[in-house]
Amino acid sequence: MPALLIIAWLVRDVRAVDGPGPVWDYWSGFTTLRGVAQPTTTATSFVLLLAYAAAAVAALRSAAAASVLIVTGVVTFVLRLPGVWTIADAAAPQDLRDRALLTTYAALAAGLALIVVGAAGRRPPPEGAERPAGPGRGTGVAVFLLLGLQAVIFTAWEIRQTFLYPSGLYPAWFIGGPPLNTPVTEGPPGWITGAIILMALVAAIGAVVGAVHARPLGLIAGGFVFSSGVLGMARIIDFELYERFTDLDFEAQLNLLSFVSSLLVGPVVLVLLARKGVQRAPGGRQGPWGGAGPWGVQPPGYPPPGAPGQPPAPAPGFGPPQGGGFGPPQGCGFGPPPSSPPPRW
Numbered sequence: 097m098p099a100l101l102i103i104a105w106l107v108r109d110v111r112a113v114d115g116p117g118p119v120w121d122y123w124s125g126f127t128t129l130r131g132v133a134q135p136t137t138t139a140t141s142f143v144l145l146l147a148y149a150a151a152a153v154a155a156l157r158s159a160a161a162a163s164v165l166i167v168t169g170v171v172t173f174v175l176r177l178p179g180v181w182t183i184a185d186a187a188a189p190q191d192l193r194d195r196a197l198l199t200t201y202a203a204l205a206a207g208l209a210l211i212v213v214g215a216a217g218r219r220p221p222p223e224g225a226e227r228p229a230g231p232g233r234g235t236g237v238a239v240f241l242l243l244g245l246q247a248v249i250f251t252a253w254e255i256r257q258t259f260l261y262p263s264g265l266y267p268a269w270f271i272g273g274p275p276l277n278t279p280v281t282e283g284p285p286g287w288i289t290g291a292i293i294l295m296a297l298v299a300a301i302g303a304v305v306g307a308v309h310a311r312p313l314g315l316i317a318g319g320f321v322f323s324s325g326v327l328g329m330a331r332i333i334d335f336e337l338y339e340r341f342t343d344l345d346f347e348a349q350l351n352l353l354s355f356v357s358s359l360l361v362g363p364v365v366l367v368l369l370a371r372k373g374v375q376r377a378p379g380g381r382q383g384p385w386g387g388a389g390p391w392g393v394q395p396p397g398y399p400p401p402g403a404p405g406q407p408p409a410p411a412p413g414f415g416p417p418q419g420g421g422f423g424p425p426q427g428c429g430f431g432p433p434p435s436s437p438p439p440r441w
Contacts, residue, residue, distance in 0.1 A: 099148035109135040162217040167312040169210030178283035182272030230306040239303035247296040322362025328355025
Protein backbone atom coordinates (compact mmCIF):
# COMPACT_ATOMS: atom_id res chain seq x y z
CA MET A 97 0.00 0.00 0.00
CA PRO A 98 2.67 2.66 0.81
CA ALA A 99 4.20 2.13 -2.62
CA LEU A 100 0.84 2.67 -4.34
CA LEU A 101 0.29 5.87 -2.38
CA ILE A 102 3.66 7.24 -3.44
CA ILE A 103 3.01 6.32 -7.07
CA ALA A 104 -0.32 8.14 -6.94
CA TRP A 105 1.29 11.32 -5.60
CA LEU A 106 4.14 11.13 -8.12
CA VAL A 107 1.64 10.84 -10.97
CA ARG A 108 -0.26 13.80 -9.54
CA ASP A 109 2.92 15.91 -9.45
CA VAL A 110 3.93 15.03 -13.00
CA ARG A 111 0.48 15.95 -14.29
CA ALA A 112 0.22 19.12 -12.19
CA VAL A 113 3.52 20.63 -13.36
CA ASP A 114 3.36 19.38 -16.97
CA GLY A 115 5.99 16.68 -17.00
CA PRO A 116 8.75 15.00 -14.99
CA GLY A 117 11.29 17.70 -15.85
CA PRO A 118 9.87 20.38 -13.51
CA VAL A 119 9.50 17.77 -10.77
CA TRP A 120 13.19 16.91 -11.08
CA ASP A 121 14.08 20.62 -11.04
CA TYR A 122 12.08 21.05 -7.87
CA TRP A 123 13.69 18.03 -6.19
CA SER A 124 17.15 19.29 -7.15
CA GLY A 125 16.53 22.80 -5.83
CA PHE A 126 16.68 24.59 -9.19
CA THR A 127 13.25 26.18 -8.72
CA THR A 128 10.60 26.55 -6.05
CA LEU A 129 7.57 26.28 -8.37
CA ARG A 130 5.52 28.34 -5.96
CA GLY A 131 1.76 28.24 -6.33
CA VAL A 132 -1.01 25.69 -6.56
CA ALA A 133 1.03 23.47 -8.90
CA GLN A 134 3.86 23.04 -6.39
CA PRO A 135 4.89 19.35 -6.20
CA THR A 136 3.77 17.42 -3.16
CA THR A 137 6.76 15.04 -3.06
CA THR A 138 10.54 15.12 -2.82
CA ALA A 139 13.28 12.64 -3.61
CA THR A 140 12.56 11.07 -0.21
CA SER A 141 9.38 9.54 -1.62
CA PHE A 142 11.22 8.17 -4.63
CA VAL A 143 13.85 6.48 -2.45
CA LEU A 144 11.10 5.02 -0.29
CA LEU A 145 9.37 3.70 -3.40
CA LEU A 146 12.54 1.86 -4.42
CA ALA A 147 12.91 0.55 -0.86
CA TYR A 148 9.36 -0.85 -0.96
CA ALA A 149 10.07 -2.60 -4.24
CA ALA A 150 13.24 -4.16 -2.85
CA ALA A 151 11.44 -5.14 0.36
CA ALA A 152 8.68 -6.86 -1.61
CA VAL A 153 11.22 -8.96 -3.48
CA ALA A 154 13.18 -9.75 -0.31
CA ALA A 155 10.03 -10.71 1.60
CA LEU A 156 9.29 -13.38 -1.00
CA ARG A 157 12.80 -14.74 -1.51
CA SER A 158 14.99 -13.89 1.48
CA ALA A 159 15.38 -15.83 4.71
CA ALA A 160 15.58 -12.45 6.47
CA ALA A 161 12.07 -11.45 5.37
CA ALA A 162 10.98 -10.71 8.94
CA SER A 163 13.81 -8.25 9.52
CA VAL A 164 13.17 -6.62 6.14
CA LEU A 165 9.51 -6.04 6.97
CA ILE A 166 10.26 -4.67 10.43
CA VAL A 167 12.94 -2.29 9.17
CA THR A 168 10.75 -1.07 6.29
CA GLY A 169 7.83 -0.53 8.65
CA VAL A 170 9.90 1.43 11.15
CA VAL A 171 11.41 3.64 8.44
CA THR A 172 7.96 4.30 6.95
CA PHE A 173 6.50 5.23 10.32
CA VAL A 174 9.38 7.56 11.26
CA LEU A 175 9.50 9.41 7.94
CA ARG A 176 5.72 9.84 7.63
CA LEU A 177 4.96 10.70 11.25
CA PRO A 178 5.49 14.52 10.96
CA GLY A 179 2.62 14.77 8.48
CA VAL A 180 0.19 14.27 11.36
CA TRP A 181 0.89 17.80 12.62
CA THR A 182 2.48 19.59 9.64
CA ILE A 183 -0.17 19.09 6.94
CA ALA A 184 -2.64 21.39 8.67
CA ASP A 185 -0.26 24.35 8.18
CA ALA A 186 0.87 23.40 4.67
CA ALA A 187 0.57 26.01 1.91
CA ALA A 188 -1.81 23.97 -0.23
CA PRO A 189 -5.53 23.88 -1.09
CA GLN A 190 -7.80 22.31 1.51
CA ASP A 191 -8.75 19.31 -0.64
CA LEU A 192 -5.08 18.56 -1.25
CA ARG A 193 -4.33 18.75 2.47
CA ASP A 194 -7.23 16.44 3.27
CA ARG A 195 -5.98 13.83 0.83
CA ALA A 196 -2.43 14.19 2.12
CA LEU A 197 -3.61 13.67 5.70
CA LEU A 198 -5.50 10.51 4.72
CA THR A 199 -2.41 9.31 2.90
CA THR A 200 -0.28 9.95 5.99
CA TYR A 201 -2.61 7.96 8.24
CA ALA A 202 -2.69 5.13 5.70
CA ALA A 203 1.12 5.10 5.49
CA LEU A 204 1.44 5.05 9.29
CA ALA A 205 -1.04 2.18 9.52
CA ALA A 206 0.83 0.29 6.81
CA GLY A 207 4.13 0.86 8.62
CA LEU A 208 2.70 -0.53 11.86
CA ALA A 209 1.24 -3.48 9.94
CA LEU A 210 4.65 -4.28 8.47
CA ILE A 211 6.20 -4.20 11.95
CA VAL A 212 3.53 -6.51 13.37
CA VAL A 213 3.76 -8.96 10.48
CA GLY A 214 7.55 -8.99 10.64
CA ALA A 215 7.57 -9.50 14.41
CA ALA A 216 5.06 -12.36 14.10
CA GLY A 217 7.26 -14.01 11.48
CA ARG A 218 10.41 -13.97 13.64
CA ARG A 219 10.54 -17.61 14.63
CA PRO A 220 13.37 -20.14 14.48
CA PRO A 221 13.65 -21.58 10.95
CA PRO A 222 12.92 -25.29 10.44
CA GLU A 223 15.78 -27.75 10.64
CA GLY A 224 17.83 -27.58 7.45
CA ALA A 225 16.26 -24.33 6.28
CA GLU A 226 18.34 -21.31 5.38
CA ARG A 227 18.96 -19.05 8.36
CA PRO A 228 18.94 -15.25 8.08
CA ALA A 229 22.46 -13.86 7.96
CA GLY A 230 23.95 -10.43 8.42
CA PRO A 231 26.89 -8.86 6.61
CA GLY A 232 30.17 -10.76 6.60
CA ARG A 233 33.06 -9.58 8.72
CA GLY A 234 34.90 -7.63 6.04
CA THR A 235 31.69 -6.19 4.61
CA GLY A 236 30.54 -5.19 8.07
CA VAL A 237 33.71 -3.25 8.84
CA ALA A 238 33.60 -1.49 5.45
CA VAL A 239 29.94 -0.52 5.88
CA PHE A 240 30.66 0.66 9.42
CA LEU A 241 33.38 3.00 8.18
CA LEU A 242 31.44 4.31 5.17
CA LEU A 243 28.05 4.89 6.81
CA GLY A 244 29.74 6.20 9.94
CA LEU A 245 31.63 8.72 7.81
CA GLN A 246 28.44 9.89 6.12
CA ALA A 247 26.61 10.18 9.43
CA VAL A 248 29.40 12.40 10.75
CA ILE A 249 29.31 14.56 7.59
CA PHE A 250 25.53 15.01 7.70
CA THR A 251 25.62 15.80 11.41
CA ALA A 252 28.39 18.36 10.93
CA TRP A 253 26.43 20.22 8.25
CA GLU A 254 23.27 20.20 10.35
CA ILE A 255 25.20 21.80 13.19
CA ARG A 256 26.83 24.29 10.84
CA GLN A 257 23.47 25.36 9.40
CA THR A 258 22.33 26.62 12.79
CA PHE A 259 24.95 29.38 12.44
CA LEU A 260 23.97 30.24 8.85
CA TYR A 261 20.17 30.14 8.74
CA PRO A 262 18.00 32.75 10.47
CA SER A 263 17.14 31.87 14.04
CA GLY A 264 13.44 32.14 13.19
CA LEU A 265 13.74 29.03 11.02
CA TYR A 266 14.15 26.86 14.09
CA PRO A 267 12.56 24.71 15.43
CA ALA A 268 10.40 24.55 12.28
CA TRP A 269 13.39 23.09 10.40
CA PHE A 270 13.01 19.94 12.49
CA ILE A 271 9.32 19.77 13.43
CA GLY A 272 7.65 21.76 10.66
CA GLY A 273 5.32 24.73 10.68
CA PRO A 274 5.73 28.40 9.67
CA PRO A 275 7.85 29.92 8.27
CA LEU A 276 8.99 26.66 6.67
CA ASN A 277 7.11 25.60 3.53
CA THR A 278 7.58 21.88 2.84
CA PRO A 279 5.80 19.65 0.30
CA VAL A 280 2.47 18.56 1.69
CA THR A 281 3.27 14.83 1.88
CA GLU A 282 6.82 15.15 3.22
CA GLY A 283 8.35 15.76 6.61
CA PRO A 284 10.53 18.76 7.52
CA PRO A 285 14.06 18.63 6.08
CA GLY A 286 15.73 18.58 9.49
CA TRP A 287 13.53 15.67 10.58
CA ILE A 288 14.36 13.72 7.41
CA THR A 289 18.09 14.36 7.76
CA GLY A 290 18.03 13.36 11.42
CA ALA A 291 16.25 10.12 10.52
CA ILE A 292 18.86 9.34 7.84
CA ILE A 293 21.69 10.01 10.31
CA LEU A 294 20.08 7.67 12.84
CA MET A 295 19.55 4.99 10.17
CA ALA A 296 23.17 5.24 9.07
CA LEU A 297 24.48 4.95 12.64
CA VAL A 298 22.27 2.00 13.58
CA ALA A 299 23.08 0.21 10.31
CA ALA A 300 26.81 0.88 10.75
CA ILE A 301 26.89 -0.55 14.26
CA GLY A 302 24.70 -3.47 13.25
CA ALA A 303 26.92 -4.25 10.26
CA VAL A 304 30.10 -4.42 12.30
CA VAL A 305 28.57 -6.99 14.68
CA GLY A 306 26.89 -8.95 11.87
CA ALA A 307 23.27 -8.16 12.81
CA VAL A 308 20.62 -9.33 10.36
CA HIS A 309 18.77 -6.00 10.38
CA ALA A 310 21.92 -4.17 9.23
CA ARG A 311 21.46 -5.24 5.61
CA PRO A 312 17.95 -3.85 4.92
CA LEU A 313 18.51 -0.77 7.07
CA GLY A 314 21.93 -0.14 5.52
CA LEU A 315 20.49 -0.49 2.03
CA ILE A 316 17.82 2.12 2.78
CA ALA A 317 20.38 4.44 4.38
CA GLY A 318 22.72 3.92 1.43
CA GLY A 319 19.88 4.80 -0.93
CA PHE A 320 19.30 8.10 0.85
CA VAL A 321 23.03 8.85 0.87
CA PHE A 322 23.25 8.14 -2.85
CA SER A 323 20.18 10.30 -3.50
CA SER A 324 21.83 13.18 -1.65
CA GLY A 325 24.93 12.81 -3.79
CA VAL A 326 22.97 12.68 -7.05
CA LEU A 327 20.91 15.79 -6.26
CA GLY A 328 23.98 17.66 -5.03
CA MET A 329 25.96 16.73 -8.12
CA ALA A 330 23.07 17.86 -10.32
CA ARG A 331 23.28 21.31 -8.72
CA ILE A 332 27.06 21.36 -9.08
CA ILE A 333 26.81 20.59 -12.79
CA ASP A 334 23.89 22.94 -13.42
CA PHE A 335 25.64 25.92 -11.81
CA GLU A 336 29.04 24.84 -13.18
CA LEU A 337 30.57 25.00 -9.73
CA TYR A 338 33.19 22.42 -10.66
CA GLU A 339 34.78 24.94 -13.05
CA ARG A 340 35.08 27.51 -10.25
CA PHE A 341 36.10 25.12 -7.50
CA THR A 342 39.43 26.81 -6.79
CA ASP A 343 37.75 30.24 -6.65
CA LEU A 344 35.21 29.16 -4.02
CA ASP A 345 35.76 29.74 -0.33
CA PHE A 346 36.84 26.84 1.84
CA GLU A 347 33.37 26.10 3.21
CA ALA A 348 31.83 25.97 -0.27
CA GLN A 349 34.59 23.59 -1.34
CA LEU A 350 33.81 21.33 1.61
CA ASN A 351 30.15 21.42 0.65
CA LEU A 352 30.94 20.24 -2.86
CA LEU A 353 33.23 17.52 -1.57
CA SER A 354 30.48 16.33 0.76
CA PHE A 355 28.18 15.75 -2.22
CA VAL A 356 30.96 13.91 -4.02
CA SER A 357 31.46 11.75 -0.94
CA SER A 358 27.76 10.86 -0.87
CA LEU A 359 27.82 10.08 -4.59
CA LEU A 360 30.70 7.64 -4.09
CA VAL A 361 29.81 6.13 -0.72
CA GLY A 362 26.15 5.45 -1.51
CA PRO A 363 26.69 3.00 -4.39
CA VAL A 364 29.52 1.22 -2.56
CA VAL A 365 27.30 0.61 0.46
CA LEU A 366 24.49 -0.61 -1.79
CA VAL A 367 26.79 -3.06 -3.60
CA LEU A 368 28.33 -4.36 -0.37
CA LEU A 369 25.02 -4.96 1.37
CA ALA A 370 23.22 -6.31 -1.70
CA ARG A 371 25.48 -9.34 -1.55
CA LYS A 372 24.17 -12.38 0.27
CA GLY A 373 24.73 -12.35 4.02
CA VAL A 374 27.22 -14.67 5.69
CA GLN A 375 26.61 -16.77 8.77
CA ARG A 376 29.48 -16.16 11.16
CA ALA A 377 31.09 -19.11 12.87
CA PRO A 378 29.35 -20.43 16.01
CA GLY A 379 30.85 -20.21 19.46
CA GLY A 380 29.46 -17.14 21.18
CA ARG A 381 28.77 -13.62 20.07
CA GLN A 382 31.15 -12.74 17.31
CA GLY A 383 33.47 -9.78 17.45
CA PRO A 384 34.04 -7.75 14.29
CA TRP A 385 37.66 -8.89 13.96
CA GLY A 386 36.97 -12.59 14.51
CA GLY A 387 36.70 -14.79 17.59
CA ALA A 388 34.07 -14.66 20.29
CA GLY A 389 35.55 -11.87 22.37
CA PRO A 390 34.66 -8.20 22.07
CA TRP A 391 37.37 -7.40 19.50
CA GLY A 392 38.39 -10.86 18.34
CA VAL A 393 40.13 -12.00 21.56
CA GLN A 394 39.48 -15.66 22.26
CA PRO A 395 38.32 -16.36 25.82
CA PRO A 396 40.42 -18.75 27.94
CA GLY A 397 40.18 -22.33 26.75
CA TYR A 398 38.41 -21.51 23.46
CA PRO A 399 38.17 -23.51 21.25
CA PRO A 400 38.53 -26.75 23.22
CA PRO A 401 41.27 -28.89 21.71
CA GLY A 402 41.39 -32.64 21.90
CA ALA A 403 38.80 -35.34 21.53
CA PRO A 404 35.09 -34.69 22.06
CA GLY A 405 34.02 -34.82 25.67
CA GLN A 406 37.37 -33.63 27.04
CA PRO A 407 37.43 -30.38 29.00
CA PRO A 408 39.09 -27.39 27.35
CA ALA A 409 42.76 -26.84 27.98
CA PRO A 410 43.54 -24.15 30.58
CA ALA A 411 44.56 -20.79 29.25
CA PRO A 412 48.25 -19.83 29.45
CA GLY A 413 49.13 -18.22 32.75
CA PHE A 414 46.42 -19.95 34.79
CA GLY A 415 46.54 -23.14 36.87
CA PRO A 416 49.49 -24.98 38.41
CA PRO A 417 52.94 -25.00 36.80
CA GLN A 418 53.30 -27.48 34.00
CA GLY A 419 55.94 -30.15 34.39
CA GLY A 420 56.12 -29.99 38.25
CA GLY A 421 58.58 -28.05 40.38
CA PHE A 422 58.27 -24.64 41.92
CA GLY A 423 59.53 -22.55 39.05
CA PRO A 424 57.44 -19.98 37.20
CA PRO A 425 54.66 -21.40 35.03
CA GLN A 426 55.40 -21.77 31.37
CA GLY A 427 53.65 -19.24 29.18
CA CYS A 428 52.87 -16.79 31.96
CA GLY A 429 51.62 -14.15 29.55
CA PHE A 430 48.04 -13.42 28.62
CA GLY A 431 48.40 -13.98 24.89
CA PRO A 432 48.85 -11.42 22.11
CA PRO A 433 46.53 -8.43 21.84
CA PRO A 434 44.04 -8.14 18.98
CA SER A 435 45.61 -7.67 15.59
CA SER A 436 43.94 -4.30 15.15
CA PRO A 437 42.37 -1.86 17.58
CA PRO A 438 38.71 -0.93 17.21
CA PRO A 439 37.96 2.08 15.03
CA ARG A 440 37.40 5.32 16.94
CA TRP A 441 34.72 7.77 15.88
